[in-house]
Structure formats: C-alpha cells, structure tokens
Ligand SMILES: Cc1cc2nc3c(=O)[nH]c(=O)nc-3n(C[C@H](O)[C@H](O)[C@H](O)COP(=O)(O)OP(=O)(O)OC[C@H]3O[C@@H](n4cnc5c(N)ncnc54)[C@H](O)[C@@H]3O)c2cc1C
C-alpha cells in the first residue's frame with residue numbers, strides 16, 4: 102500500500118481513480134509493488150470507483166485562498182488594545198484564530214500575547230474503566246495537524262504558538278513567571294477531567310509571585326499573582342444567553358431547542374484585529390510532535406475519509422460543502438447516508454477540536470440563506486448544532502452522572518462485560534455486515550456516520566447487552582470528533598439511561614440495512630469480500646459470511662434475506678428524529 106499512499110497524498114481532493122489515473126496507478130503499482138494490484142482491482146468494483154476521499158477535497162492553493170478571504174471578512178481595522186504587560190492564551194479545545202474570544206481578550210488586555218499549547222501526557226494515557234488508549238493515533242495525528250495549522254495562522258497575524266510537552270499546571274505557571282504574565286486566558290470546559298486541570302492550573306498560578314508593575318507601584322504595593330480567566334466559547338449559544346440557568350436546562354431536547362431559539366440568534370463572531378503582534382521574545386517555540394513521539398503507532402488512512410486537521414481545512418470544508426458543492430440545500434435529505442464525504446457536513450472533527458466555531462457555521466448558514474436558498478435543509482444544520490449545544494449544557498447540569506453506568510436517571514439494569522462479544526464488535530467481526538462495516542470504518546478512519554453510530558450503539562447495548570461504557574470508551578479512543586459531552590451524551594441516550602422519553606430505542610439491523618444501504622454499497626466498500634454477491638444479499642449474506650455472534654433480540658436475519666417481508670412493529674423505530 103505504500104505506493105498507493107504516495108499517489109494519494111500527492112493530490113488533495115477525492116481520490117477518483119478515473120480511467121487515466123487508474124491506468125497510471127496500475128502501472129505504477131505493478132512496477133513498484135505487484136501485490137498492491139489486488140487492492141486496486143477491488144477498488145474498481147465499487148460503483149463510484151473511489152477508495153479514498155480527502156476531507157476537505159480542495160487543493161492547497163484553494164485552502165490558502167479561502168482562509169485569506171474568510172480572515173479578511175472577520176478582521177476589524179479599527180480595534181484598539183488598552184492593556185499592559187503580557188497575557189498568555191492557553192489553547193485547549195479552541196484551536197483557531199477566527200472567533201476566538203480568549204485570544205481576543207488576551208490581546209485587548211495586554212501589550213504582548215504569548216499563545217501556548219501544552220501537550221498534556223494525560224491525553225495519551227488510557228480511558229477510565231477499560232484501559233483503551235485515551236487518544237488513538239488518528240486523532241493524535243489530526244490534533245498535531247491542527248497545532249501546525251494554528252501556528253501558521255497565528256504567524257500570519259504576527260504571533261506564533263509555543264508548543265510545550267507537559268501538564269498545563271506545570272507549564273503555565275513557569276511561563277507566567279518567566280514572562281511576568283498578568284493573566285492566562287483559556288476556554289472554559291465542563292467535564293470533570295478538564296475541570297480538574299483548570300483547578301490545578303489556578304492553584305499553581307497562585308503560587309507564582311510577579312514583581313509589582315514599576316510605574317503603578319505606588320497604588321499596587323507588593324507582588325502580583327497571575328490570574329486564570331476562563332472564557333465560554335464551545336457552543337453556538339452562549340451560556341450567558343440561555344433563557345434558563347445551566348443547572349435548569351430542560352431534560353427534553355425539543356424543549357431546550359424551542360426555548361433557546363425563541364430567545365433569539367446566537368451572538369455574532371468576535372472579529373480579530375489586523376495584527377496581534379508582538380509576542381514576547383521566545384527563544385524556542387517548540388516543534389509539533391510526531392505521532393510516534395507521543396508514544397503511539399502512526400496509522401495511515403488508505404480507504405474511506407482522510408480528514409485534514411486545522412482551522413484552514415475547517416474553513417475550506419465549510420466553503421466546499423456550502424458554496425462550492427452547494428450541498429447545504431439538500432442536507433436534510435442526505436444526512437442519514439453512510440458512504441463518502443458529502444451526505445453530511447463532516448464539520449464535527451473541527452468543531453470538537455475548536456478549529457471551527459459553531460457561531461461561524463451559524464453565520465455562514467444565514468449568509469447562504471440570503472444569497473442562495475433557505476429551506477428545511479439549511480435550518481437542519483442549525484437544528485443539529487443545537488443538539489451539540491444541548492449535550493454540552495447537559496454536562497454542566499448532570500456533571501459526572503453522564504459518565505455513570507446508570508446515567509443521569511440512575512437506571513439499574515444488568516449489563517454484561519463479555520470480552521469475546523465486545524472484541525467481535527470492536528473488531529468488526531460480529532457476522533452482521535452493517536455492524537462490521539461501520540466498526541471497520543471507525544477503526545480505519547476515525548469517523549462513522551451518525552446513522553452508523555446509532556446502529557452500532559443499539560447492537561452493542563440491546564442485542565449484546567454489553568455495558569455501554571465499553572462502547573463509549575472505544576469511541577473515545579477512535580473518534581476524530583471525540584467530545585466528552587456529545588459522545589457520552591449520545592451513548593447514555595442510546596443506552597436508555599439518558600433523558601430520552603422513549604427508553605427502548607432498538608435499531609433493527611435488517612430494517613436499517615434495507616432503508617439506508619439497500620444495494621449493499623456501504624457494506625461492500627468496507628467488506629470487499631461481499632462485493633461479488635448480488636446487491637440484495639450483501640447485507641444478508643447467510644453462510645457466505647461470518648456466522649452471527651449473537652441472535653438479534655427482535656427478528657432473525659434469515660427472514661430478511663433477499664426481499665424483506667414483515668418486520669415486527671417495534672422494529673420500525675429506525676430514526677431518532
Ligand atoms: C453513540 C454516538 C456517539 C457520538 N459521539 C460523538 C462525539 O464524540 N462527538 C461529536 O461531535 N458527535 C458525536 N455524535 C453525534 C454525531 O454522530 C456526529 O456529530 C456526526 O455524525 C458528525 O458528522 P457531521 O459533522 O457530518 O454531522 P452533520 O449531520 O453534518 O451535523 C452537523 C453538526 O451537528 C452536530 N451534531 C449532529 N448530530 C449530533 C448529535 N447527535 N449529537 C451532538 N451533535 C450533533 C455535530 O457537531 C455535527 O458536526 C455521536 C452520536 C452517537 C449516536
């Protein structure tokens with residue numbers, strides 16, 4: 102596959118192996134690595150002929166152009182700063198320049214800004230209960246790309262990014278002392294692991310004593326202590342603009358959505374000044390670590406979607422999806438797809454790392470509605486972003502109970518910890534093509550569609566009866582868009598321990614397959630051994646595939662081979678919304 106990767110990475114955009122490219126690739130592969138030809142032959146049998154999609158699918162020059170134009174629209178030439186001394190910006194899950202309130206506040210309140218990212222070793226340890234890698238190699242790679250891009254965009258604005266390996270509570274106080282920084286600005290988080298770090302940073306800063314500012318020493322006698330100022334910034338609607346306190350967030354999504362929508366539009370994006378310079382004098386800004394330096398085995402994506410980390414890629418994906426491909430107007434009809442980059446926005450990895458601001462997405466939707474079309478689809482992206490906000494605010498309300506087995510409602514139910522069953526789910530060997538294909542996509546790319554996530558969650562929890570936290574922690578390892586609130590929020594929801602008014606949310610695999618993958622295109626993309634079967638058999642291969650590891654709780658695969666007949670009433674629940 103080395104040759105294929107070389108070829109793939111030489112281009113940005115969909116890896117369409119068009120006849121001319123294909124011929125070239127075959128020649129190239131035949132000469133360099135004959136065994137790779139088998140892979141290429143199997144690629145041809147997918148109906149689109151595409152094996153790898155880069156997301157965004159725009160080339161490097163176009164990315165630069167989009168970033169330049171977008172930054173220009175969000176730059177104000179009249180902004181003035183009125184602060185003194187040095188302020189630190191501690192970047193966390195807000196890896197962007199555009200609409201970054203912590204960065205803006207640091208600039209206004211200082212004469213010099215020091216942007217810092219701490220590569221926290223805790224991010225590369227293990228998950229809480231089941232000991233999976235806390236951050237898988239693909240997300241680590243995405244994160245490192247995001248840092249490299251953040252540095253690039255900060256340099257464009259006259260700054261840089263100091264990258265330090267270490268715990269924030271150790272790195273930040275020593276920087277605050279060395280640069281006499283009066284304030285550390287950072288984005289506020291809401292889950293206990295991140296809250297603990299905030300607490301430790303705060304405590305450690307209190308032990309730093311800075312000399313008094315000379316000219317003000319008459320009024321401010323004695324030493325000063327740098328302060329930690331946390332700024333809200335992860336959601337589309339600001340926490341201070343909610344029509345209720347975060348502790349009183351309605352439990353039911355629809356009530357939440359209607360109330361926040363009735364209160365008005367989200368705040369506008371914060372503009373940035375033309376130039377954020379100067380930074381304080383730093384000798385060594387630090388390199389972006391490679392994935393193996395983080396102690397992980399690097400992983401290449403050679404099939405499915407390959408996401409590029411960073412704000413520049415994020416802005417380019419918005420441009421590509423909304424403006425270039427004009428897909429926003431059909432989002433609501435396509436959003437339940439599973440194959441390829443264009444059935445949904447794919448904004449989530451950038452939203453989770455904060456390379457993309459949800460308020461920017463909001464403003465782009467409104468601009469698109471003014472300039473092109475406004476319909477159910479354009480609204481629906483905002484509807485989905487409100488789900489994201491909802492889970493974030495629920496994490497404030499329910500704190501750690503979002504992570505507990507019984508969930509916020511303290512539901513008691515017997516759960517299994519059967520390792521063999523779990524391993525078959527994780528490795529995509531359950532004998533159910535729809536489950537196996539989705540799990541293989543997750544492990545190979547770090548992404549799975551929303552449809553797929555709901556189906557594999559239901560299967561693990563309802564058909565296998567496995568402790569849902571095992572599934573949630575595996576998602577935590579693998580997902581590029583891992584976000585504790587959306588991940589554990591959706592898992593509690595799917596496991597029936599969240600706030601869903603309908604408790605038993607069973608997703609019937611035969612039904613899901615018929616509705617969302619009727620020709621078996623998706624399963625045969627991920628399980629090439631199914632490609633030669635008739636289309637209607639790919640999801641129901643019988644003896645030509647692995648034996649199902651557990652029977653389905655409702656229904657029996659054999660009944661649904663070929664043309665489906667009757668599906669029990671309770672199995673027709675095939676959509677959350
Ligand atoms: C079991 C399970 C686990 C999940 N874990 C995560 C996670 O860790 N991180 C994450 O961002 N999303 C998670 N989701 C939600 C959803 O699957 C992804 O946000 C979505 O698939 C991302 O693809 P997209 O950007 O193309 O989404 P689109 O369909 O284009 O939606 C636009 C945006 O709306 C938001 N959104 C959409 N659906 C949801 C949802 N159900 N909950 C919260 N936000 C939503 C996302 O930010 C998304 O980028 C999970 C869903 C399930 C069922």
Ligand SMILES: Nc1ncnc2c1ncn2[C@@H]1O[C@H](COP(=O)(O)OP(=O)(O)OP(=O)(O)O)[C@@H](O)[C@H]1O
Nearest residue numbers: 228229230292293294295500501504505577584585
């Ligand atoms: N960002 C995060 N990502 C994943 N999990 C998180 C995050 N923040 C908090 N958690 C989870 O929240 C839970 C918090 O556990 P914590 O130790 O605070 O309380 P506890 O479960 O009562 O402790 P213990 O089990 O040790 O008695 C853990 O399951 C932890 O994994």
